[in-house]
Amino acid sequence: MSLKRRSAQWPWHGLLVVILLGLAIGLWMATKQVNYEWRWERVPQYFAYHDEVAQTAPFTGRIVKVHPDGAYSQVEMIPDAGGSRAIITVETDTLRVADGAQVTEDQEIGVTRHWRVGPLTEGLWVTIWISFASGFIGLIIGLVTGLCRISKNPALRGLAVLYIELIRGTPLLVQIFIFYFFIGTVLNLDRTVAGIGALSLFVGAYTAEIIRAGIQSIPKGQTEAARSLGMSTAETMIHIVLPQAFKRVLPPLAGQFISLIKDSSLVSVIAITDLTKSGREIITSSFATFEIWFTVALLYLLITSVLSQLLFWLERRFARSD
Amino acid sequence: MSLKRRSAQWPWHGLLVVILLGLAIGLWMATKQVNYEWRWERVPQYFAYHDEVAQTAPFTGRIVKVHPDGAYSQVEMIPDAGGSRAIITVETDTLRVADGAQVTEDQEIGVTRHWRVGPLTEGLWVTIWISFASGFIGLIIGLVTGLCRISKNPALRGLAVLYIELIRGTPLLVQIFIFYFFIGTVLNLDRTVAGIGALSLFVGAYTAEIIRAGIQSIPKGQTEAARSLGMSTAETMIHIVLPQAFKRVLPPLAGQFISLIKDSSLVSVIAITDLTKSGREIITSSFATFEIWFTVALLYLLITSVLSQLLFWLERRFARSD
């Protein structure tokens, strides 16, 4: 049959929904079968929690007056030893003193409550910023190494190959380890610097290969056209080859970066508390194992999907000249 | 200058050697500076060790005669209770009895020594076989998913996309975790099976993308030529597209597999002792931190370089038709 028939697609979409529902129910049944008590209500506090800070008297003195002001109250105090008054703000419902009361220095007058970021939020932030920092440095390393890799100079080429093979052939864990405990000790590097350094070197090796492939995928005719117009090798690279290669390497680079975000969890070996590690720390204290792991997985999924969206958007922008 | 001059390359090679030597010396100096006592002599025993097995008398009886036979001796025994004789082989230098001696059951007569594989060798083996098993299954999953990913059926496509995004967006650690403790518990899977399963699912998602890209890189003209000869979609895939795609996906697949070998170390979380885990266990007992990490890195490098060589050889074989 060769006549185009716009066959209805919705039964297939329906099937997809049914399958997904089936999977969800299966998962839910599985959680029932595992003898585990779910306590999801414990999770939110690890994102942000309400911290109470005790407000104490700055000196021994007398409460002149409490000015209630909605949820907060201003407590006006005067020192016994003479001097200027002080105003202390506390939450009204925690007020422990009344007008005219005598208080001693450091006596608690009440508390104020603040929202604080919890360990999961902090870990998320560390993961994001370490990944971005090392992704950026790794991109530069990868660009330089990728260019060396295809250079005609045997020394540059040899060094690039050696670096790439060494990094790609050994586990990141071991690299972080050696970088921090060894090179870091000798050069006296901070742990964050060492962590970013090791991750950059790691991702740089993979980026180098991606960039090399990207450059080599640009037809030779492009270089020849540029050279025949009198451009130098460097000018050809900058104006002709790299801009075109960039479009092609974008998807694999994004994939690499997504991997990096997940790989960055290995920096926990040098005592940097990233998302995975804060998850683990919470688990060892609370034993809410599955809740936390699911939450952590979801957070990673969130970062990576935002990135995928970004990539999609970038690719569409670049498609303009196709 | 456009005349080809075979400029001497050896000064560059020389420079490369000098730089590498410099790096090596730098590393060596670094080890000196780090306050660390190197005990390399402890490492070999973790690969293989000489085990002594005590040979005991099988019954209470009398030694009839010891037949020395070089490094080994045959000890001939006769039971007190009557019955047939027994011959026990022990190492001559560990012989503890003489002709005519009376021995009781389970008394030690001597020992035999055997070479046993140590924990590092065992870990290496676990790493290799788990990686190969899950690489193979992952390849099949990837092939199927990759085909679903480009199929016209929205249900298949939707499932494939969901699977790929979910797996690529979350850390492998979490996946292994959920796979073993959830699905594994419900289906009552063995931990090795669960480990291989989780790794296969993980690598399958990446393989699917590689295979999809490989298939899509085959010019449309190939499919059209095959279809116009009367081949069905499946026949076209099998005879025309996949064989050509295979050649192109070989390098990224090999890269993925090399990653898998390293990623497989995460199965230690479900009590499988692979190379990294054995390394870590040895470190906790021996305190030979750097020695073991360097050794482990070297072992990984060994596996991955063997694989790279294999890939190189395969690629050359396939280049025949270019």
Place this chain on the structure above:
Amino acid sequence: GKLEQIKKDGLRVCLEPAYMPFEITNKRGEIVGFDPDLAELMAQDLGAAKLELVSTAWDGIIPALITNKCDIIMSGMTITAERAKTVDFSEPYMLVGQTVLLRKELAGKVKSYKDLDNKKYKIASKLGTTGEIAAKKHIPKAQYFSYETEAEGVMETVNGRVDAFVYDSPYNLVANVQRGEGRLVFLDEPFTTEPIGWAIAQGDPEFLKAINGFLVKIKKDGAYVKLHQKWFKNTDWLQDVQ
């Protein structure tokens, strides 16, 4: 019930062999230590068909117990109220305390853990252990770093990049001998007392009773003392391990 199952299929013990001298791997890759020896006795006592030691990373040890991948955790686990919400603990079979391994430059300046309670000091312990909990609780002002394994924490202290390593006395004793001589100062006075117990899945009082009974029995008949001597008073076992 669990006990019948153990009789039939054997006793499965989860432990992470990274906690000297409670459990550790020897040169041959076998798991040895105080806990494995106790497990051996327990298996005999419960009439188990066999004993299986399951080497599990610390991250996976609780889920493994909950999802019935093993019957009991015998891995030098400290009993805490928080943990007791998820698992059932036996009576403590030992008490340990946290001690401090100090960078040698601080000898004299820091005499007890209290002197470390200052913003300028960096202290370390192992991720997810009571060493970590104690360090955060008792030395709150110091900067805290948690490492994946004890070895790394000790090495950092030797290299002088953290000032002190807070950990259980049995481990610190060995670590000081192995890596620390001349490079570390061992403040061997424990500043906490922590009960160590075995953990089992919740809701099986019969099994709990059996293991508590076992503990009473070995304390009475001298088996416990013998093993304690072997692993905590003696260092002969180090030969086998290194």
Place this chain on the structure above:
Amino acid sequence: MIEVKNLLKIFEGRGQVVRAVDDVSTQVAKGEVVVVIGPSGSGKSTFLRCLNGLEEFDDGQVIIDGIDIASSATNLNAVRREVGMVFQHFNLFPHKTVLENVTLAQRVVRKRKAAEAKDKAMALLTKVGIAEKANEYPSRLSGGQQQRVAIARALAMDPKVMLFDEPTSALDPEMVGEVLDVMKQLAREGMTMAVVTHEMGFAREVAQRVLFMDVGKVLEDAPPAEFFTAPKEPRAQAFLKQVL
């Protein structure tokens, strides 16, 4: 042999709608050679590809040897093996030798025995004058040689009709002749052929009819003698002036 009725093919994409083949009706009798010419983008290739179902069309009928390929009951693969197609860029299978290129579909589609397929292949390769390259890979052949292999490959399925889509326009000038010679011989042997080409000499010599297409429509349908000497349509006149 081929009957086309009100064929319509629309491409949609990037916001624009192209009527690549716009209400074309024609027929090719058994043994007839029809040449299709027209400017670039006029829908010649699309028209040809509709004939063996490589493009799904939007409306109309294509009847090949009595079988309506638009009917949902038709097995397209069965029709396609009766219709050989030769492409501009040869599309040989690069991972197979020349011989394998010619035998593969015989074995997979026609289910012939290895020996039978090989004999057939060698006979055809001899016919197109390239038997000595049977065990080479396509990448080792010149363009003209590759195109002749492609013709042999299509012929190996014993098609009743052959479609050619600019078979010589990717070739170096010296190689055009050798491919055209093979096609002329085929025509002499009575093969039904539809040929898209810019080789006016070939059209004059071999074709029974010339179809001139522009923007998806067949504007002229005439014997070559008539078409080349006195085209009726102004667009055909302009085109011929450009090309000749």
Place this chain on the structure above:
Amino acid sequence: MIEVKNLLKIFEGRGQVVRAVDDVSTQVAKGEVVVVIGPSGSGKSTFLRCLNGLEEFDDGQVIIDGIDIASSATNLNAVRREVGMVFQHFNLFPHKTVLENVTLAQRVVRKRKAAEAKDKAMALLTKVGIAEKANEYPSRLSGGQQQRVAIARALAMDPKVMLFDEPTSALDPEMVGEVLDVMKQLAREGMTMAVVTHEMGFAREVAQRVLFMDVGKVLEDAPPAEFFTAPKEPRAQAFLKQVL
């Protein structure tokens, strides 16, 4: 203007050695148009590419406007901007608009101001008849239009010599004319040109000399009238029979 002495270019690879250009000596005077023809693989492209140093050659001399490009003192980039080159597959920069394609090298190599480069570019685009497409991307242009942009791009560097490597052989037949027209105009304006082409009509009309190459050697060097009517070499005779 161009002087070539004993040019030798050898390709080595896959165990075989090809003498692509084999001891060629010739010269092109200022304002002269030389057409190079010959069978595929005879070394025409390689010869042309040696003239602006795109290929490193193994022996001999190439002197462009008095400068020996084989000399190690020569700055090749400086020579190249005096020698424009047009390729078979256009090689426009796909990520730049037509206008940017023509201005880029002016600004980077000739260091011209944006406005100056743009004026020059628009003048040239008008000359090749494509000014209205200045802000399109190359992918939106037909082959003939792309090739005309490529010529404008080369002209924008004010070259003293223009090299053309089969500029029309990747084009649809109707587009060949428009490109040849531009080239003919250039020749009339006195541009020194070396053209590899299969368009014999162009050679007859425009060339002062025709070089016939085979297996790396120049076998004939004659005015077109002489070459096309009475080629001396048997190989040239055979080739002309194939192509005409």
